[in-house]
Amino acid sequence: MITISHLAKKFAVDNPKKLSEQERQDPRLSGKFFHSVQDVSLTCEKGEVVGLLGPNGAGKTTTLRMLSTALKPDSGDIQIDGNSVVAKPLLARKAIGFLSGATGLYGRLTGRENIEYFGQLHGMSKAAIDTKIDELSEVLELHTFLDRKCDNFSTGMKQKTAIARAVIHNPSLVVLDEPTTGLDIMAAQTVLNFINGLKEQNIPVIFSTHHLGEVAELCDKVTVINNGRTVFNDSLASFKALAPDSLHQAFLTTLSGK
Numbered sequence: 001m002i003t004i005s006h007l008a009k010k011f012a013v014d015n016p017k018k019l020s021e022q023e024r025q026d027p028r029l030s031g032k033f034f035h036s037v038q039d040v041s042l043t044c045e046k047g048e049v050v051g052l053l054g055p056n057g058a059g060k061t062t063t064l065r066m067l068s069t070a071l072k073p074d075s076g077d078i079q080i081d082g083n084s085v086v087a088k089p090l091l092a093r094k095a096i097g098f099l100s101g102a103t104g105l106y107g108r109l110t111g112r113e114n115i116e117y118f119g120q121l122h123g124m125s126k127a128a129i130d131t132k133i134d135e136l137s138e139v140l141e142l143h144t145f146l147d148r149k150c151d152n153f154s155t156g157m158k159q160k161t162a163i164a165r166a167v168i169h170n171p172s173l174v175v176l177d178e179p180t181t182g183l184d185i186m187a188a189q190t191v192l193n194f195i196n197g198l199k200e201q202n203i204p205v206i207f208s209t210h211h212l213g214e215v216a217e218l219c220d221k222v223t224v225i226n227n228g229r230t231v232f233n234d235s236l237a238s239f240k241a242l243a244p245d246s247l248h249q250a251f252l253t254t255l256s257g258k
């Protein structure tokens with residue numbers, strides 16, 4: 001089980017002139033700090049898929065980066081099966097498969113080499129890496145480009161390769177930051193099927209998205225973040241019940257604080 005409790009993260013603002021107009025008006029700007037995440041809590045049980053929703057700049061990526069250990073929280077805690085991610089980051093890195101917003105593939109390497117490299121970093125044997133790549137190639141439909149250099153991959157090819165790379169080590173929790181953004185309908189469906197496959201294997205998934213249709217299709221739970229705070233954290237059924245005819249209206253209701 002994953003428990004995120006009262007996370008907070010602020011960033012120093014070196015030059016306020018570099019902030020956008022929206023950020024300058026944002027209540028999270030206080031003195032020399034921008035309090036990106038102020039109080040985020042959520043839970044995810046084995047086999048559950050949690051959808052993380054929120055307007056642009058709400059704090060979703062910052063939250064997921066703390067969960068993946070890329071950022072250290074200022075306060076709050078994250079526990080995976082009773083172990084604190086903050087206290088034991090190395091343990092957490094083994095347990096989590098994290099897809100960040102930037103795919104960051106090595107362009108001079110092939111897709112396969114990029115994935116293999118991560119497997120090696122995780123200490124996997126060549127045989128275990130090969131077996132896992134075969135499996136991922138099947139479910140993520142990588143065959144046609146797996147042995148091409150990543151340099152001129154399409155957005156979809158890059159994203160599928162980055163997802164395969166993120167889960168090469170058989171993580172016990174998968175965290176995906178906007179996994180379908182920029183993908184065409186077929187590639188997005190492949191990624192959604194992949195998430196569904198993880199769910200069937202009882203592997204918990206937490207993913208951020210702006211697509212409410214994906215939430216309806218896949219999620220057991222919904223967490224909405226607004227201005228760095230959790231404003232909704234409940235089952236998909238409870239989310240839908242906020243406005244039975246429209247998920248968009250349900251989402252807007254969570255933001256209005258009603």
Ligand SMILES: Nc1ncnc2c1ncn2[C@@H]1O[C@H](COP(=O)(O)OP(=O)(O)OP(=O)(O)O)[C@@H](O)[C@H]1O
Nearest residue numbers: 011023034036054055056057058059060061062063
């Ligand atoms: N390293 C940083 N330094 C300063 N401000 C930051 C930093 N990282 C994020 N922020 C700010 O924190 C806020 C939350 O950003 P975050 O990327 O977490 O939002 P998000 O919910 O993922 O948004 P989007 O849906 O647009 O991806 C934004 O205003 C962003 O500019």
